[in-house]
Every structure is written in structure tokens, then in C-alpha cells.
Amino acid sequence: MSMLQKISEGILNHIGLKILAVVSCLFLSFLAISAGLIPALGFAMLPFILCFLIICLKHPYISFIFLFTVCFFIMGIMRYVQLPLPAGILVDIVILFNFIVISINHNYRNYNPTFKLPVFFLISLCWLAYCLVQIFNPDGSISNWVVTIRSTALYICLFQFLVYYVFTDYNKVRYFLLFWGALAFLAALKAVGQKFIGFDTNETIWLYTLGAHTHVIYSGIRFFSFFTDAANFGCHMGMAMVVFSILSFYEKDRIVKVFFIIVAISTMYGMFISGTRSAIAIPFAGYAFYILLLKRWKLMVLGGFVLLIMYCFFAFTTIGSSNADIRRMRTAFQFTEDASFIVRQENQQKMKEFMGDYPIGLGIGTAKHSKEGDLLHGLPTDTSLVFIWVETGAIGLVIYLLLWFSCLSISFYYVWFKLKDPEVLAICTAAAAGIAGMAVAGYGNEVLHQFPTGQTIYILMAIAMICPYLERNKNHGREIH
Incomplete structure (x- = not known):
């Protein structure tokens, strides 16, 4: 009897699945005819979405990779698709999803309270607290504050916390760097396609309307890949060039080493064809900081000498100036003669005249939402x-x-006093050098809070901070919990 029951239940289950499949197909057809293709595709994707949610709940690392992917492509997608929500809101939803995932996952995970949040996270919280208090700034606006607070201060804490929770061992950090390398290579490849194949319709419309003033210039076109603009793209490429070139110095796996070298070379080329002059400061500052981290005086002297030669090449020679990309980058070393730099200096001087009366600033969000009659209007x-x-x-x-x-x-x-493991030390060194380069780029361009450059910086900061924990747990074969 029990055997018959099992057989009947199996048949019923089998028939039930077939009935469910037929009903789903009929409903999908009805939805496509009555509501259109998009709702039908959405319904068809439900099983895959459900599987993805289950995987994320079991492995929060996957949901974090998804978040980084969204940050990387969201601005490029918006050039082609009219999304129902602004990019920032969509990213916020994915961040919220990540926190829901780790909250649920936390209940089924053997959490180790010995892991303590790094001091840097507390410093970041101080910056966030100061920005939160800015809501009471009498010269600011609450609506502008709400729009700007996330990219200015909130993301740096949220992304750090996610990294501290999700990157539980050395391998996960390594896989992330490989994934970022693939995306950076793809971004450089897209820019190369723009240069040698041409722009598609949407890119052309953007280039000759919104981007015409800054991207179609005397030296040619500045290429931007699928980033917001050429400055954001160029600086991101410069940061990736520094990080992956340094990682290639330490990498033992031959295939991965070649991959890092390819990424470094391609992103260097991407940086040049972006025409972003301030981006050239990133490798100079990044490699200079890397030289300080070498701990071997002979290498430090040699590295400094190579860096000096590169500086002299750009600043005091005309070698390679027949190439438009090199010629434009070379003008970054003659900034006192650059009209754009002079205008920026004049604008900053005008700001300096009234900023002395505003020690806590004009309020978060005012810079991008100034109106006629405001102090910042036209500046x-x-x-x-x-x-x-x-x-x-x-x-x-x-x-x-x-x-x-x-x-x-x-x-x-x-790097100097605590880390001993060469693999972890390489990651900390590369991340720190990339951060140092971007710190200098922040003076030349407004890129530190843009997608995906800002989010990548925050992740690198967090990775550098957890390196001692990665080393300790790598040596003991444990994860950070």
C-alpha cells in the first residue's frame, strides 16, 4: 500500500509539474499579448530570480558581486534604457538587498565576535556623523542634503561594512580583484571600440549634446567607455593600472600574472585615450607611494629614479608629441599655461572670498543645485x-x-610593520597605492563620488583595513566571522 501511495504521489507530482508548466505558458502568452513583451519577460525570469535569491541567501558574497556589477554598469545602461528610478535609488535598493541577505545569513552562521571593526571604520563614522549634522545647516536644503548625503558620506560606511562581513578570507578578496580586473579590461576594450570602430547612436547623441563642451576638443575626442564621462573613466583606468600592475609584480600563478599585466596595459591605454589630464597624476602618486612601501632602500632609490625619468619625459621633452593622446597628457605637466587650470584657479579664488564666512560650508547638495542669486551660481x-x-x-x-x-x-x-604573508602584503600594497593615486586625482577632477569609481575606492579602503585579519585567518585556515 505504501508503495502504491509513493507511485501515485510521484505520478501526481509529475502531472502537477506538467499542469503548472502549461498554465505558466498560457499565462505568459496572455501577458505578452495583453501587456507587452517586458512584463512577459519579467514573468519568465521569475524562476531564475528565485534561484538567484536562494544563492545569495546562502552566499552573501554573490550578492555583493552583484552590487558591484550594478555600480559598474548602471550609468552606462541609463544611456540606453529609460529606467523607472534614478541610478542612486536603484543602487540603494541593491545595497538594502545586501543588508537583508547578510541579516538573514547571520542567523545561520557561526559568528565569531573576536573580529573587531577597524579603527578606520570609526573614523569613517565620524565623517558620516558630521555630514548627518549638516542637515541642520541653515544655508543648506533638506531636499538637496537627502540627494547628496549618500554618495558623499553614507556609501563609504555601507560598502566598508559589507566588505568586512562578506570578504571572510583571502580567496574571496582575490576573486573580487580578478572580477574587477575583468570589468576594468572590458571598460578599456569598450573605449578602444569607440576609438577604432566608432560610437553607437546613443553615445553619439550624448557626445554631441551633453558631452560636446568637454569631450569634443581641439586635440580630438575624449573617449568615455560606458562611464558617466571621460574624467571618471580615465581616473578609474589610472587606478586600475596602478593596482593591477603592482599585483602582477607579486603574483606567482603564471596565468593570473599575465592577466594582471594585460589589465594593467589595457587600462593604461584607456587612461590615455580618455584625455583626462589629471588621471596621469594617479600612476605618479600611486607608484610614489608604492616606492615608500617597498621597505628595501635599493628598490626605493631605483623606483624613485625611474619615476623621475618618467616625469622628465612628460615635463621636459617633446618625444611622442605627434600622438594626440600623449600630447594632451603632456599638458598636465604645464598646468600653469593651461587655460582650463587658470579658470579653475580664478573660480576657487572667488569662492575663497566668501567661504571664510562659512566654516561649516554652504550645506550638502548646494554645489550641484545652485540657483540664480546663490553664491555658487556660475561657479x-x-x-x-x-x-x-x-x-x-x-x-x-x-x-x-x-x-x-x-x-x-x-x-x-x-605593510611596514605588521604583515608578513607575501600574498596578503601584495594586496594591501596595491590597494594603498591605488588609494594614494585617487587622493591626488581628487584635487584635479570631481570623480571621487561617482559610479563606479567612488564605490571601488571604498572597497579598496576596506580591503586594506582587513589585511591583518586575512593574514591571521589565512595562516590558521579559518575565515573571518
Whole structure:
């Protein structure tokens, strides 16, 4: 009897699945005819979405990779598709999804309370607290504050926390770097396609309308890949070039080493064809900081000498100037003669005249939402550091610079005195060098809070901070929990 029951139940289950499949197909057809293709595709994707949710709940690392992917492509997608929500809101939803995932996962995970949040996270919270208090700034606007607070201060804490929870061992950090390398290579490849194949319709429309003033210039076209603009793209490529070239020095696996070298070379080329002059400062500052981290005086002297030769090549020679990309990058070393730099200096001087009366700034969000009659009307901030200074005042700028300085100082301490494992040390060194390069780029361009460059910086900061924990648990064969 029990055998018959099992057989009947199996048949019923089999028939039930067939009936469910037929009903689903009929409903899908009805939905496609009555509502259109998009709702039908949405319904068809439900099983895959359900599987993805289950995987994310079991492996929060996957949901974090999904978040990073969204940050990387969201602005490029919006050039082609009219999304129902702004990019920032969509990213916020994915961040919320990540926190829901780790909250549920936490209940089924053997959490180890011995892991303590790094000091840098507490410093980041101080910066966040200062920006939260800015809501009471009498010169600001609550609506502008709500729009801007996320990219200015909130994301740096949220992304750090996710990294601290999700990157539980060395291998996960390594896989993330490989994944980022693949995306960076893809971004460089897209820019190469724009240069040698041409722009598609949507890119052409953007280039000759919104981007015409800054991207179609005397030296040619500045290529931007699927990023917001060429400045964001060029600086991201410069950061990737520094990180992956340094990682290639330490990598033992031959295939991975070749991959890192390919990524470094392709992103270097991407940086050049972006025409972003301030991006050239990233490898110079990044490699200079890397030289300080070498701990071997002979290598430090040799590295400094190579860096000096490269500086002299750009600053005092005309070699390669027949190439438009090199010629434009070379003007970054003659900034006192550059009309754009002079205009920026004049704008900053005008800001300086009234910013002395606003030690806490004009309020978060005012720089991008100034109206006629406002102090900032007609005065673009142009750089991330000027943006922070104008919105949060001299006090906010000091806290913000302290945030970056503390990250680099802690990384320097880890590399020189704490880390022994060569693989973990390589990651900390590369991340710190990339961060140092972007710190300098923040003075030249307003890129530190844009997708995906800002989010990548925050992740690198968090990775550098957990390196001692990665080393300890790597040596003991444990994960950080």
C-alpha cells in the first residue's frame, strides 16, 4: 500500500509539474499579448530570480558581486534604457538587498565576535556623523542634503561594512580583484571600440549634446567607455593600472600574472585615450607611494629614479608629441599655461572670498543645485576636494582629508610593520597605492563620488583595513566571522 501511495504521489507530482508548466505558458502568452513583451519577460525570469535569491541567501558574497556589477554598469545602461528610478535609488535598493541577505545569513552562521571593526571604520563614522549634522545647516536644503548625503558620506560606511562581513578570507578578496580586473579590461576594450570602430547612436547623441563642451576638443575626442564621462573613466583606468600592475609584480600563478599585466596595459591605454589630464597624476602618486612601501632602500632609490625619468619625459621633452593622446597628457605637466587650470584657479579664488564666512560650508547638495542669486551660481566646483570644501566648509574638508590620510597611514603601518604573508602584503600594497593615486586625482577632477569609481575606492579602503585579519585567518585556515 505504501508503495502504491509513493507511485501515485510521484505520478501526481509529475502531472502537477506538467499542469503548472502549461498554465505558466498560457499565462505568459496572455501577458505578452495583453501587456507587452517586458512584463512577459519579467514573468519568465521569475524562476531564475528565485534561484538567484536562494544563492545569495546562502552566499552573501554573490550578492555583493552583484552590487558591484550594478555600480559598474548602471550609468552606462541609463544611456540606453529609460529606467523607472534614478541610478542612486536603484543602487540603494541593491545595497538594502545586501543588508537583508547578510541579516538573514547571520542567523545561520557561526559568528565569531573576536573580529573587531577597524579603527578606520570609526573614523569613517565620524565623517558620516558630521555630514548627518549638516542637515541642520541653515544655508543648506533638506531636499538637496537627502540627494547628496549618500554618495558623499553614507556609501563609504555601507560598502566598508559589507566588505568586512562578506570578504571572510583571502580567496574571496582575490576573486573580487580578478572580477574587477575583468570589468576594468572590458571598460578599456569598450573605449578602444569607440576609438577604432566608432560610437553607437546613443553615445553619439550624448557626445554631441551633453558631452560636446568637454569631450569634443581641439586635440580630438575624449573617449568615455560606458562611464558617466571621460574624467571618471580615465581616473578609474589610472587606478586600475596602478593596482593591477603592482599585483602582477607579486603574483606567482603564471596565468593570473599575465592577466594582471594585460589589465594593467589595457587600462593604461584607456587612461590615455580618455584625455583626462589629471588621471596621469594617479600612476605618479600611486607608484610614489608604492616606492615608500617597498621597505628595501635599493628598490626605493631605483623606483624613485625611474619615476623621475618618467616625469622628465612628460615635463621636459617633446618625444611622442605627434600622438594626440600623449600630447594632451603632456599638458598636465604645464598646468600653469593651461587655460582650463587658470579658470579653475580664478573660480576657487572667488569662492575663497566668501567661504571664510562659512566654516561649516554652504550645506550638502548646494554645489550641484545652485540657483540664480546663490553664491555658487556660475561657479563650478570642478574637483572633489573643492566640492567637499564648498559644501562642508573648512572643518569638513579637514575631516575628509583626515579620513584619507588615516587610511594611507594605517596601510603604511600594516605593510611596514605588521604583515608578513607575501600574498596578503601584495594586496594591501596595491590597494594603498591605488588609494594614494585617487587622493591626488581628487584635487584635479570631481570623480571621487561617482559610479563606479567612488564605490571601488571604498572597497579598496576596506580591503586594506582587513589585511591583518586575512593574514591571521589565512595562516590558521579559518575565515573571518
